[in-house]
Amino acid sequence: MSWVATHCPYCALQCGMTLRTGGSGSVEVGARDFPTNRGGLCQKGWTAAELLDHPERLTSPLLHGEPVSWGVALDFVAGRIRELQAAHGRDAVAVFGGGGLTNEKAYALGKFARIVLGTRYIDYNGRFCMSSAAAAGIRAFGIDRGLPFPLADLAGADTLMMVGANVSETMPPLARYLSEQTEAGGTLIVIDPRATPTARRATIHLQPTPGTDLALALGLLHLVISEGYVDREYVRSRTTGWDEVAKVAAAWWPGRVERLAGIPAADLERAAHALGRAGNAIVVTARGAEQHAKGTDTVSAFINLALALGLPGRPGSGYGCLTGQGNGQGGREHGQKADQLPGYRRIDDPAARAHLAKVWGVSTMDIPGAGVSATELLDRLGTADGPKALLVFGSNPVVSAPRATRVADRLRALDLLVVADFVRSETAQLADVVLPTAQWAEEDGTMTNLEGRVLRRRALRKPPPGVRTDLGVLAELAGRLGYGGRFHTEPEAVFEELRRASAGGPADYAGVTWERIDADNGVFWPCPTDDHPGTPRLFTERFATPDGRARFTPVDHRPPAELPCADFPLYLTTGRVLAQYQSGAQTRRIAPLTKAAPHAFVELHPELADSMSIVDGETVRLVSRRGAAELPARVVDTIRPDTLFAPFHWPGINALTNDALDPTSRMPEFKVCAARLEKLT
Numbered sequence: 001m002s003w004v005a006t007h008c009p010y011c012a013l014q015c016g017m018t019l020r021t022g023g024s025g026s027v028e029v030g031a032r033d034f035p036t037n038r039g040g041l042c043q044k045g046w047t048a049a050e051l052l053d054h055p056e057r058l059t060s061p062l063l064h065g066e067p068v069s070w071g072v073a074l075d076f077v078a079g080r081i082r083e084l085q086a087a088h089g090r091d092a093v094a095v096f097g098g099g100g101l102t103n104e105k106a107y108a109l110g111k112f113a114r115i116v117l118g119t120r121y122i123d124y125n126g127r128f129c130m131s132s133a134a135a136a137g138i139r140a141f142g143i144d145r146g147l148p149f150p151l152a153d154l155a156g157a158d159t160l161m162m163v164g165a166n167v168s169e170t171m172p173p174l175a176r177y178l179s180e181q182t183e184a185g186g187t188l189i190v191i192d193p194r195a196t197p198t199a200r201r202a203t204i205h206l207q208p209t210p211g212t213d214l215a216l217a218l219g220l221l222h223l224v225i226s227e228g229y230v231d232r233e234y235v236r237s238r239t240t241g242w243d244e245v246a247k248v249a250a251a252w253w254p255g256r257v258e259r260l261a262g263i264p265a266a267d268l269e270r271a272a273h274a275l276g277r278a279g280n281a282i283v284v285t286a287r288g289a290e291q292h293a294k295g296t297d298t299v300s301a302f303i304n305l306a307l308a309l310g311l312p313g314r315p316g317s318g319y320g321c322l323t324g325q326g327n328g329q330g331g332r333e334h335g336q337k338a339d340q341l342p343g344y345r346r347i348d349d350p351a352a353r354a355h356l357a358k359v360w361g362v363s364t365m366d367i368p369g370a371g372v373s374a375t376e377l378l379d380r381l382g383t384a385d386g387p388k389a390l391l392v393f394g395s396n397p398v399v400s401a402p403r404a405t406r407v408a409d410r411l412r413a414l415d416l417l418v419v420a421d422f423v424r425s426e427t428a429q430l431a432d433v434v435l436p437t438a439q440w441a442e443e444d445g446t447m448t449n450l451e452g453r454v455l456r457r458r459a460l461r462k463p464p465p466g467v468r469t470d471l472g473v474l475a476e477l478a479g480r481l482g483y484g485g486r487f488h489t490e491p492e493a494v495f496e497e498l499r500r501a502s503a504g505g506p507a508d509y510a511g512v513t514w515e516r517i518d519a520d521n522g523v524f525w526p527c528p529t530d531d532h533p534g535t536p537r538l539f540t541e542r543f544a545t546p547d548g549r550a551r552f553t554p555v556d557h558r559p560p561a562e563l564p565c566a567d568f569p570l571y572l573t574t575g576r577v578l579a580q581y582q583s584g585a586q587t588r589r590i591a592p593l594t595k596a597a598p599h600a601f602v603e604l605h606p607e608l609a610d611s612m613s614i615v616d617g618e619t620v621r622l623v624s625r626r627g628a629a630e631l632p633a634r635v636v637d638t639i640r641p642d643t644l645f646a647p648f649h650w651p652g653i654n655a656l657t658n659d660a661l662d663p664t665s666r667m668p669e670f671k672v673c674a675a676r677l678e679k680l681t
């Protein structure tokens with residue numbers, strides 16, 4: 001059988017790969033020379049097909065745990081939705097989406113929530129990983145596209161600074177660009193409280209106290225100013241708001257940063273010189289900087305630094321963020337967010353509402369207003385005034401949401417929980433109804449990678465008997481709820497509608513067609529017309545603000561929501577490991593990945609281990625104000641003595657994390673909370 005060219009189901013690098021059905025009937029994965037991954041795949045990509053015929057794969061809907069026909073399951077769901085909305089109003093039903101859904105599904109889900117359910121309650125798990133960078137990007141540039149330049153630019157930077165990004169483990173094929181960059185004599189600066197595999201590649205590794213990245217950025221800006229590295233002409237001609245930002249930075253001299261963040265002043269100075277003297281420099285942030293209750297301001301601080309150096313919009317230089325989830329970029333553009341309509345339009349913009357009302361054939365009055373963010377939505381479920389039902393597509397919040405024990409309690413309090421998934425994830429285990437859906441190799445669609453490049457996902461085979469696509473499920477439910485014929489089941493037809501829906505919006509896909517994607521290895525948005533070439537590089541002439549200038553934002557350091565104290569004397573930070581992905585619902589079921597990373601653990605420094613007489617491998621109790629977990633200790637000298645690290649792919653870790661929210665993005669503070677370790681003996 002011939003190979004089908006597609007992309008990996010997991011992260012936002014969306015590595016090109018090929019699939020074919022082998023002689024034994026099993027699906028084989030092959031390498032593909034795509035411009036981003038250039039033939040490389042990580043272990044997750046190579047093993048992705050193992051889930052397709054997994055014994056735990058669901059092939060029948062479940063109603064209260066028992067297999068039922070699709071007709072029975074969908075009739076039950078539609079009936080309960082009608083009853084609950086009749087009794088409690090349209091907001092009684094909420095929707096929770098995911099950053100791994102294709103553009104077509106994300107679009108259809110948002111449309112379903114707004115016009116079929118008429119609920120304002122829709123948000124998605126991308127709120128947990130991308131929202132701070134998105135908010136800061138819009139604040140500065142007027143638009144949010146993770147990388148506003150092609151990924152390959154990273155290799156050509158004289159200085160590349162990565163803040164809270166561990167690509168060697170999360171996106172291994174991307175690490176090649178770092179090798180090329182340093183082999184060509186470039187300086188790689190990595191900011192991370194852990195000496196991760198990425199940090200160990202760095203020319204300069206800055207290892208700050210968790211929760212102090214913003215101060216570190218201010219310290220770098222202070223030095224950029226005092227050493228005369230500010231690009232005055234760029235600041236004058238392409239930006240606004242510089243003076244206020246410079247005033248804040250004046251108070252962050254290196255000694256002050258050293259005392260607060262634990263970064264030696266000399267290291268800070270080396271980093272500032274490397275940035276200031278570079279011909280081309282790129283600053284990149286990721287979850288380490290963003291998943292904080294001040295994540296938006298932290299990203300703004302790094303954008304301010306990049307703007308002061310004159311980087312954004314200059315070919316070969318710039319600022320960008322590394323999107324995490326597979327369709328983290330496209331998934332945040334087409335209407336899954338509580339405050340958003342397709343094309344990255346605002347739901348409170350009358351012109352946007354009028355445009356979408358026309359595309360959807362409804363009145364603007366029929367489109368609800370803004371809802372609340374993911375964490376707030378989950379927190380409201382089953383409360384007196386909150387939603388009584390939740391439909392979940394492509395997400396496993398029982399594992400991935402902060403303060404996860406509370407989330408599970410809220411889900412149990414619902415009158416109706418419906419989960420569409422292909423396995424019984426931890427969230428599906430709590431559901432009244434589980435709807436078995438197709439996997440990535442069984443349906444067509446588009447994804448938008450971390451560069452803003454719209455890609456084609458191509459089906460190798462049909463879904464197994466008993467399994468339906470998410471688009472099919474939404475169309476069936478819409479039909480039962482009085483909206484028959486309003487939802488396409490064919491992905492390309494949905495994409496054609498998405499093109500019209502996004503036309504004229506900030507994320508404009510109007511000129512993107514599946515044929516063009518096939519012909520050109522993807523199309524970069526914005527692409528407003530059929531003859532527009534797409535936009536690999538943004539901001540070369542102007543920014544997407546009303547006056548065309550980038551906006552400096554004055555931001556100052558503030559402490560995390562929780563600081564260590566007598567009862568919880570340590571910082572806890574969370575993150576990923578190479579062999580697992582997000583909540584692990586998929587990767588924890590793949591044997592080679594489970595073998596490589598079988599369980600959660602807690603990393604601690606040898607000094608801390610000695611002081612508590614903890615030995616490597618010993619089971620210890622990790623405790624925060626919200627919960628506790630018993631985990632094997634990993635004693636490593638790659639972490640700060642005051643900090644603990646645990647990977648979040650397993651149930652229980654996010655029971656500990658803090659759901660304190662960023663005031664702008666509503667991103668929870670996954671990356672830092674106060675914790676203690678206890679010996680079990």
Ligand code: SF4
Nearest residue numbers: 008010011015042045
């Ligand atoms: S780096 Fe990401 S996209 Fe590439 S193979 Fe690994 S998980 Fe898949």
